[in-house]
Amino acid sequence: MKDPLHWIREELDIIRDKNLFRVLTELQSGQSPEIVIEGKRYILLASNNYLGLTTDPKVKESAQKALEKYGAGSGGSRLVSGSSDLHRELEERIAAFKKTEAAILFSSGYLANIGTISALVGPGDLIYSDELNHASIIDGCRLSHAEIKIYKHCDVEHLSSLLSSDESRNKKLIVTDTVFSMDGDLAPLPEIIELAEEHECMLMIDEAHATGVLGKRGSGATEYFNVEDSVPIVMGTLSKAVGSLGGYVGGRRELIDFLRNRARTYIFDTSLPASSLAASLTAIDIIEFEPERRNHLWRLIEKFKSGLKNIGLEVLPSHSAVIPVLIGEAKPTLDFARALRENGVFTPAVRPPSVPQGKCRIRGTLMATHTEENIKLALRAFKLAYDSMLNL
Numbered sequence: 001m002k003d004p005l006h007w008i009r010e011e012l013d014i015i016r017d018k019n020l021f022r023v024l025t026e027l028q029s030g031q032s033p034e035i036v037i038e039g040k041r042y043i044l045l046a047s048n049n050y051l052g053l054t055t056d057p058k059v060k061e062s063a064q065k066a067l068e069k070y071g072a073g074s075g076g077s078r079l080v081s082g083s084s085d086l087h088r089e090l091e092e093r094i095a096a097f098k099k100t101e102a103a104i105l106f107s108s109g110y111l112a113n114i115g116t117i118s119a120l121v122g123p124g125d126l127i128y129s130d131e132l133n134h135a136s137i138i139d140g141c142r143l144s145h146a147e148i149k150i151y152k153h154c155d156v157e158h159l160s161s162l163l164s165s166d167e168s169r170n171k172k173l174i175v176t177d178t179v180f181s182m183d184g185d186l187a188p189l190p191e192i193i194e195l196a197e198e199h200e201c202m203l204m205i206d207e208a209h210a211t212g213v214l215g216k217r218g219s220g221a222t223e224y225f226n227v228e229d230s231v232p233i234v235m236g237t238l239s240k241a242v243g244s245l246g247g248y249v250g251g252r253r254e255l256i257d258f259l260r261n262r263a264r265t266y267i268f269d270t271s272l273p274a275s276s277l278a279a280s281l282t283a284i285d286i287i288e289f290e291p292e293r294r295n296h297l298w299r300l301i302e303k304f305k306s307g308l309k310n311i312g313l314e315v316l317p318s319h320s321a322v323i324p325v326l327i328g329e330a331k332p333t334l335d336f337a338r339a340l341r342e343n344g345v346f347t348p349a350v351r352p353p354s355v356p357q358g359k360c361r362i363r364g365t366l367m368a369t370h371t372e373e374n375i376k377l378a379l380r381a382f383k384l385a386y387d388s389m390l391n392l
């Protein structure tokens with residue numbers, strides 16, 4: 001009998017032939033500026049732990065206390081037995097932080113996006129989605145069975161022309177990352193808001209990489225652009241700068257009530273454990289009231305970007321802690337990442353499907369816990385990797 005799974009081997013061979021096969025790298029340490037892999041130390045330039053809060057003593061202590069009081073798991077979905085006072089407290093804290101009337105927690109940002117989009121729109125409705133939106137937005141759009149119109153990356157004119165050609169539709173939703181996960185650049189939020197209002201279109205934003213990094217209080221792009229009252233559906237994650245785990249949506253109370261009743265990834269999913277909730281509560285306080293971490297991060301970002309440009313590398317125009325160096329095809333990008341690793345820096349090659357073909361890159365990410373010395377050593381590694389690429 002032919003093995004019914006035989007096609008998997010063939011598929012894997014195709015992936016390997018294209019230099020797109022992915023393997024795991026095991027860290028034997030936490031998400032610190034320096035990590036340990038196979039007993040060797042490397043500077044970590046690939047973490048979304050932008051403010052270093054994952055390993056912050058106050059954050060860890062809160063998580064430990066909550067673990068002791070509530071146990072390891074939540075035991076149920078929110079609407080059955082998995083709703084605690086900590087869940088409510090964190091939802092209220094997120095709403096205050098993001099300046100929305102209310103907020104709802106999901107177990108991850110991915111689940112927040114797919115659950116929310118598929119609850120908001122359905123067959124016969126229309127979604128306008130930036131071409132570089134995160135996979136969880138794309139999957140949410142697909143799951144909704146609404147018609148999807150992709151607009152060119154951050155291209156307000158293209159979005160406007162698409163909106164103008166569809167006046168008669170039922171429900172319409174514009175959805176965009178604010179900081180794009182692989183490019184680190186910023187959506188033109190004020191212009192998008194204007195278009196959404198003009199065309200009576202719902203607007204949903206994903207603040208995953210903006211939260212903690214942008215705005216004086218670190219609340220994200222809505223604060224940065226001073227448009228906190230103008231975005232009706234604000235999604236974000238607790239897994240990046242907040243340093244913990246989970247996703248959320250903020251907005252008017254009726255939106256939140258609706259999602260509690262209609263978002264399937266909320267209804268049918270076990271809720272977050274107390275340790276994660278408590279960690280997030282402490283981390284949000286640190287983000288809001290200890291701006292010096294963010295200020296240090298931004299000093300490092302500017303230093304790192306200008307250092308990379310001085311080396312001669314093509315740095316994409318980012319405005320966040322995500323700093324992508326464009327290489328091109330998969331093979332040279334893998335070689336570049338290997339050379340970085342040989343020179344003491346860990347950051348993997350980013351290849352399709354995470355980025356379009358021919359746009360492979362090294363996605364450097366910085367953390368507020370990095371030191372100036374870390375950045376100096378990292379830049380030296382980039383210079384050596386670049387030299388070895390030119391000498392090939």
Ligand SMILES: Cc1ncc(COP(=O)(O)O)c(C=O)c1O
Nearest residue numbers: 108109110134136181208237239
């Ligand atoms: C823009 C964006 N949205 C959503 C997510 C998903 O969030 P989470 O990792 O919390 O599931 C990510 C994660 O990489 C992301 O980059």
